[in-house]
Amino acid sequence: IDIDxxxxxxxxSDTNIEKTGEVILLDKTGMILASKREDLLGKxxxxxxxxxxxxxxxxxxxxxxxxxxxxxxxxxxxxxxxxSFEANVFGTDKFIYSLRNDKTGWxxxxxxxxxxxxxxxxxxxxxxIGLFAAFIIACSWPARNVPLVIDCNIPKxxxxxxxxxx
Numbered sequence: 001i002d003i004d005x006x007x008x009x010x011x012x013s014d015t016n017i018e019k020t021g022e023v024i025l026l027d028k029t030g031m032i033l034a035s036k037r038e039d040l041l042g043k044x045x046x047x048x049x050x051x052x053x054x055x056x057x058x059x060x061x062x063x064x065x066x067x068x069x070x071x072x073x074x075x076x077x078x079x080x081x082x083x084s085f086e087a088n089v090f091g092t093d094k095f096i097y098s099l100r101n102d103k104t105g106w107x108x109x110x111x112x113x114x115x116x117x118x119x120x121x122x123x124x125x126x127x128x129i130g131l132f133a134a135f136i137i138a139c140s141w142p143a144r145n146v147p148l149v150i151d152c153n154i155p156k157x158x159x160x161x162x163x164x165x166x
Contacts, residue, residue: 018120020092021112028105030074031061040064046074065090077107086114 015023015036025034030046044061047068065071073087077098084097094111101108 017110017112018116020116021110024109024111026074026078026107026109028078028107030078032064033106045071046078047071048075048078077109 017023022036023034024032024040024045026045027033030044030049032040032043032045035041042061043064045064047063047065049061063071070088070090073085073089073096076085076087077083077096077100080098080100081102082097082099084095087094087096089096089111093114095114095117096109096111098107098109100106
């Protein structure tokens with residue numbers, strides 16, 4: 001497949017997942033084909049990269065990591081159809097979801113900072129707790145002393161027929 005990578009990357013540069021999320025496209029060997037981070041384009045993200053393509057076999061590809069342990073998480077997704085897990089990516093803890101295309105072997109990766117996800121969850125939890133507390137307070141607030149008068153007329157001949165009015 002012959003595709004202009006710059007056009008592909010422009011699609012990814014406009015893609016946002018909340019504030020800190022990003023999308024990366026890898027080829028079947030782990031080379032970054034598209035990302036909004038231009039410093040990663042064309043670099044290898046797979047520490048176990050084996051290039052099986054005869055056209056690019058002898059090509060030297062710069063790694064996107066300095067220590068292979070930084071990119072060990074890529075091994076979890078490179079051969080799987082889909083996967084989701086947590087990993088430290090370039091020094092930040094992230095939630096990662098990936099999807100592999102069987103025809104091309106390309107892997108689409110979506111990732112977002114765990115802190116951002118947890119802060120959103122905590123924000124929702126605090127809102128729910130606040131609403132629950134307001135409900136409890138409203139329900140337990142002492143009612144005004146308003147007498148409630150109920151007048152029930154129970155006929156002596158037909159006790160099952162009861163009518164009440166207040």
